[in-house]
Amino acid sequence: MAQHFLLSAKARTLSLAKVFRMGEDAAYGVFCDMRWHDNDGEPICPRCGCAEAYHISTRRKFKCVGCHHQFSVTSGTIFASRKLSFTDLLAAIVLFVNGAKGMSALQASRDLDVQYKTAFVLFHKLREAMERELEGVKLDGVVEMDGAYFGGHIRPENRKEDRKDRRLAQHQTGKRQCVVVMRERGGRTLPFVVRREGDAVPMVRDHVSTLSTIHADEASSWDDLHAGWQTWRINHSLAYSEDGACTNQAESYFSRLRRMEVGTHHHIAGPYLKSYAGEAAWREDNRRVDNGGQAMKLVFGAMSSRQSRNWTGYWQRAA
Known part of the structure; x- marks a missing residue:
């Protein structure tokens, strides 16, 4: 009898232990690579599209040479105004994709030691990024x-x-x-x-x-x-x-x-x-993609999505 894909070693290419071992700088680099993959991870201004920007040394932000706009790697994306560290954010995504039948926000809040409200909104933002992948799809065959x-x-x-x-x-x-x-x-x-x-x-x-x-x-x-x-x-x-x-x-x-x-x-x-x-x-x-591939695909989809208008300020009823 053939082995189920989820039971095989091919299904496991990224673990929580690996995420936490890579550290904050490496996790930050993953988000930069996914956001600006066409520019080798180098920043592009989200306001004017200029590819020339310099790093602000005191914090993880950039300043555009053309329009002088300050921005971060998550500016204008579904993770805009995030407060979690990049390591915790990547770990949350790995937890989310590892649940073959889904992952509850309550369990994630315990695993990551964050409030339930934080996990609830984060997971719904990820679902919003998933939905946007289906926009404009036309079926055939x-x-x-x-x-x-x-x-x-x-x-x-x-x-x-x-x-x-x-x-x-x-x-x-x-x-x-x-x-x-x-x-x-x-x-x-x-x-x-x-x-x-x-x-x-x-x-x-x-x-x-x-x-x-x-x-x-x-x-x-x-x-x-x-x-x-x-x-x-x-x-x-x-x-x-x-x-x-x-x-x-x-x-x-x-x-x-x-x-x-x-x-x-x-x-x-x-x-x-x-x-x-x-x-x-x-x-x-x-379902036949390894968990590391799923996590990177979801990070790419989230970093390519515009800021969520449904979930930004959800608990403050600002949406």
């Missing part, structure tokens, strides 16, 4: 689609005679949302949060090529797909895969997201469901 519902938990009554069928619409809280995933075989994963499964059909027109072949289940929500794409359907009450039609890759994504919700985070509030869905998609797309 064989695309699997499916939907699953999350949130809106209803606590059952104590006595049996007082309990109601929580599957019925009249007994729902109204907070339950549907995550619809479009997954290209051997390619990218695109999740969307909608009210009902059928609401995702217009999104298919924007994100799936008309020459693609779509695989979906027998739900009536997907009947409209036959008008624009070659569509294969599979009846899951009879088989999971039949005559080449299946949605197993989409089900694999939902398996990871469900375990993130139940086993790691225990509860995902409705406004944040899209962020967690994007995180699960990123983890699925990079």
Whole structure:
């Protein structure tokens, strides 16, 4: 039997011990290399784009020769106004990518000895960077689609005679949302949060090529797909895969997201469901990348992203 990738030595190329041994200067160099990779880690002014800047010796800042703007390696990025050291920041990213089913902010706050609020906002900034990698992606080839519902938990009554069928619409809280995933075989994963499964059909027109072949289940929500794409359907009450039609890759994504919700985070509030869905998609797309490669890819994505407007000043309600 073949060994699972996460059990192999190839999956482990970066450890927390290595991060803390490299020291603050080396960790700082990693962020510089990721921010200005096209200039060999040398600073480029974020305001005017000038490649000539000199180091301010008293602190880790630069001053542009052209416009005299002072900036740091995290200025204008998703880590703007950060207070953590670069070593702790890199360690947090390694912890985050090491969790195959996600990493809770509470556990990270204990591992890094920071406040829960710090870990919570930092991880959501990383999820925002993950989501931005999916912007403008268009799927092609064989695309699997499916939907699953999350949130809106209803606590059952104590006595049996007082309990109601929580599957019925009249007994729902109204907070339950549907995550619809479009997954290209051997390619990218695109999740969307909608009210009902059928609401995702217009999104298919924007994100799936008309020459693609779509695989979906027998739900009536997907009947409209036959008008624009070659569509294969599979009846899951009879088989999971039949005559080449299946949605197993989409089900694999939902398996990871469900375990993130139940086993790691225990509860995902409705406004944040899209962020967690994007995180699960990123983890699925990079499941065969070693943890060091995942960490560097996430650092690069975060340093390439603009400052977060949703999470800057979150706990001060400034956003």
